[in-house]
Amino acid sequence: MEKTLKELADYLGGEVIGDENIKIKGVMTIDEAREGYITFVSNIKYIKKIEETSASAILVSPGITTKGKNLLVTKNPYLAFAKVVDLMMSPEKVYPGSLDNSARVSDSAEIGANVTAYPFVFIGENVKVADNVVLYPGVYVGDNCQIGKDTVIHPNTVLHRGTTIGERVVVHSNSVIGCSGYGYAPDGKKYYKIPQVGVTVIEDDVDIGANTTINRGVLGETRIKRGTKIDSEVMIAHNVEIGEDTLITSQVGIAGSVEIGNNVILAGGAGVAGHIKVGDNVQVGGWSGVIKDLPPGGTYLGTPAIEIERMRKCFIIIQKLPEMKNTIKDLQKKIEQLEKRLGSD
Known part of the structure; x- marks a missing residue:
C-alpha cells in the first residue's frame, strides 16, 4: 500500500511541511529509514537525527523545523506513528468464521x-x-x-x-x-x-x-x-x-x-x-x-x-553510605580520645 504524504496528513489530522505529493510505502526507524518510508521523532534527544535520516518524511511535533526535509506535523508523533503502522503495515486479518471439526x-x-x-x-x-x-x-x-x-x-x-x-x-x-x-x-x-x-x-x-x-x-x-x-x-x-x-x-x-x-x-x-x-x-x-x-x-x-523526589534523594545518600560510615568511625575515635582527655583532667 502506498499513500501520499497529503493523504497521511488528512488521515492523521496533521500538516505537511514540504512535498505533500511524495509517495510513502511504509514506516521505518529513524536510523534505518530509507527513501519511500516515513519515520518519527517523539523524543527531543533524537531531533539531531532528523538531518541524518534518509527517510522521505518525518512525523514531528509542532515547532520542529528543518531545511530540505518533508515533515508531517502532529500533536502526538508517537500516536501518529502507531496509526500509520496500523494503516499501512498491519496484515489484514481474515478468519474462517466457522468452527473447526476438532473443536x-x-x-x-x-x-x-x-x-x-x-x-x-x-x-x-x-x-x-x-x-x-x-x-x-x-x-x-x-x-x-x-x-x-x-x-x-x-x-x-x-x-x-x-x-x-x-x-x-x-x-x-x-x-x-x-x-x-x-x-x-x-x-x-x-x-x-x-x-x-x-x-x-x-x-x-x-x-x-x-x-x-x-x-x-x-x-x-x-x-x-x-x-x-x-x-x-x-x-x-x-x-x-x-x-x-x-x-x-x-x-x-x-x-x-x-x-x-x-x-x-x-x-x-x-x-x-x-x-x-x-x-x-x-x-x-x-x-x-x-x-x-x-x-x-x-x-x-x-x-x-x-x-x-524523596526517593531520589535517598538513592544519592545510599551511594554515599561507605564514605559516611568511614566518617562516623573517625568521629567515634575522636570522641573517645576527647573523653579520655577529659577524664584524665
Missing part, C-alpha cells in the same frame, strides 16, 4: 454469527460466545463463561468457569483467567484451602498479554475495567479491581483485594501488597513495592514506594 462445543453453548474456533478449542456448558469472536487453537472456555463480540483469544488460553469477557478484548497466548486464588486457612501446622467461588470480569477493550494470570474472586469478583492494558507475565490475585485505562506492565504482581484507580501506571516488576488502594493517575516506578495506600496523582518509587 468441542457443548450443546448448551450459544454461538454467535461469524465465530471462528480453530482446532482443539473446548467450549463448555452454558457458554455464550458473541458475534465475530476468534478462538485460536487450544483455547479452553469453561462452563458459564461469556465472551463479547469482536474479542480475540490466542492459543492455549484458559478461561475458567464463570468468567466474563467483554467486547473487543484481546487475550494473548497461555494466559489463565478466572483460576482459583492463593488462599489457605491455618489448621494447626497444616493449611486448609479456602474455596474460591467468585468470578472474574474483564470489561470492553482490555488487552491481556501472554502468560498472565488473573484469579477469580474468593467471593464476589475480580474486575478489570474498560480500556486497561495488561502486559505479559503479570499476576493479579483474587478480588482485585483495576480501573479504566490503566497500564500494568510486565512482571507486576498485585496481591488480593487491591483497588487500583483509573489511568494508573505500574511499571515493570512493581508489587502491590494486599488490601491496598492506589488512587487515580498514580505512577509507580519499576521494581517498586507499594505497602500502603497511595493518594491520587503522585509518582512513587522504591521499596517501600515513596514520593519520587
Whole structure:
C-alpha cells in the first residue's frame, strides 16, 4: 500500500511541511529509514537525527523545523506513528468464521454469527460466545463463561468457569483467567484451602498479554475495567479491581483485594501488597513495592514506594553510605580520645 504524504496528513489530522505529493510505502526507524518510508521523532534527544535520516518524511511535533526535509506535523508523533503502522503495515486479518471439526462445543453453548474456533478449542456448558469472536487453537472456555463480540483469544488460553469477557478484548497466548486464588486457612501446622467461588470480569477493550494470570474472586469478583492494558507475565490475585485505562506492565504482581484507580501506571516488576488502594493517575516506578495506600496523582518509587523526589534523594545518600560510615568511625575515635582527655583532667 502506498499513500501520499497529503493523504497521511488528512488521515492523521496533521500538516505537511514540504512535498505533500511524495509517495510513502511504509514506516521505518529513524536510523534505518530509507527513501519511500516515513519515520518519527517523539523524543527531543533524537531531533539531531532528523538531518541524518534518509527517510522521505518525518512525523514531528509542532515547532520542529528543518531545511530540505518533508515533515508531517502532529500533536502526538508517537500516536501518529502507531496509526500509520496500523494503516499501512498491519496484515489484514481474515478468519474462517466457522468452527473447526476438532473443536468441542457443548450443546448448551450459544454461538454467535461469524465465530471462528480453530482446532482443539473446548467450549463448555452454558457458554455464550458473541458475534465475530476468534478462538485460536487450544483455547479452553469453561462452563458459564461469556465472551463479547469482536474479542480475540490466542492459543492455549484458559478461561475458567464463570468468567466474563467483554467486547473487543484481546487475550494473548497461555494466559489463565478466572483460576482459583492463593488462599489457605491455618489448621494447626497444616493449611486448609479456602474455596474460591467468585468470578472474574474483564470489561470492553482490555488487552491481556501472554502468560498472565488473573484469579477469580474468593467471593464476589475480580474486575478489570474498560480500556486497561495488561502486559505479559503479570499476576493479579483474587478480588482485585483495576480501573479504566490503566497500564500494568510486565512482571507486576498485585496481591488480593487491591483497588487500583483509573489511568494508573505500574511499571515493570512493581508489587502491590494486599488490601491496598492506589488512587487515580498514580505512577509507580519499576521494581517498586507499594505497602500502603497511595493518594491520587503522585509518582512513587522504591521499596517501600515513596514520593519520587524523596526517593531520589535517598538513592544519592545510599551511594554515599561507605564514605559516611568511614566518617562516623573517625568521629567515634575522636570522641573517645576527647573523653579520655577529659577524664584524665
